[in-house]
Amino acid sequence: MRTAIVVGAGIGGAAAALGLERSGWQVTVLERAPELGEVGAGISVWPSAVAALAELGVTEVQQAVALVGPAGMRRPDGGWVVEATALGMEAPVMIHRARLHALITERFGPEVAIRTGVTVTGVSQNPAGAEVVAGDEVFRADLVVAADGLRSVVRQTLHPQYAGPRYSGYTAYRGIADVELTDGGGETWGRGRRFGFARLIDGRFYWYATANRPAAQVVADPHADVLEAFGSWHEPIPALLAGTPPESVLQNDIYDLTLPLVPFVSGRVALLGDAAHAMTPNLGRGACTALEDAATLARHLKSPDWAAALAAYDAERRPAATKLVRASRGIGWVGQLDHQVACAVRDGMLAVGGKLAGVTARRRRVGQSRT
């Protein structure tokens, strides 16, 4: 049986391990954390990632749900910039990260072996196979999938000259609130700050916020920080913050990877997920892209010609991921503008764009009702 090592058991690594097993590979997963799991936050799963999950055999994440209640883009005083409910837009499935992760790992069969508490320090390869080093231990396999995240050691080993992570200029806060709301969700853009929220499929609300800030500043109390920055914004933002256990609020500086991205494949080693294409979260697509990587890689690696399969994986996934890294970075740049005039122009243009999209959506609905 062909053997693979997956480095990292986040959403990307877990999905890759599942996909490889289903394609006939024996898989060893090496994860540095002491146990498997994910952070306490929500995640958007867009239709293409729902399809990738289904391809991997995870069918519990159902197709996108309709927005419930008013939703769209607002100003900090609550005034609408764009009301999305009028647009009939498709919404992603919003799910707790730990739930999504568990849905994937629960599917592992007997050909997936998991080793937690193992920190990979290097990788090498020759025509006969690949070796992964973790302290005193050496693991050998036919193939290595590096899903070890933004600061991937495997990527650094393969591409020591690559500049790697790039700080976006803003930090992000996340939380989950157990509150009753009639509001559907959406984003509120202010000057150098944004707040967004959405209903999870379990009924709770996931919220996230961003603020311009130099990298690596110590935030002693993220909940107090976010309350100070957003507590006076429109409802239901104060209600969401009040309904969130203060100690559960997460804060992370936002990075993406320098463009152009490095090749996703070097010999017998494939990069996947954030290790290959970490992007800012403005499109809510980073993990979705990792799931699509995993489904694509597993599909190609059903073939006995692994070299051709890996080349096809790189050719398919790198251009798609590059577009998302770039688009996501652009949205973040516009969203984090903090000059008063620039923000007024931005909001005006978005409002006009939203009205045009509303007219198009209404025409489409009328057209559909006539056919």
Ligand SMILES: Cc1cc2nc3c(=O)[nH]c(=O)nc-3n(C[C@H](O)[C@H](O)[C@H](O)COP(=O)(O)OP(=O)(O)OC[C@H]3O[C@@H](n4cnc5c(N)ncnc54)[C@H](O)[C@@H]3O)c2cc1C
């Ligand atoms: C604020 C925020 C909001 C986001 N929202 C969304 C969203 O709504 N939708 C979406 O699709 N994406 C979202 N993303 C992006 C998403 O979180 C990531 O793209 C995704 O989690 C990447 O998964 P991954 O498995 O590739 O990497 P990671 O989740 O980083 O997992 C890497 C794993 O590798 C392990 N590891 C690292 N180094 C080693 C080593 N040397 N040896 C062994 N193990 C190692 C780590 O412990 C970890 O378990 C968001 C990101 C942020 C920051």
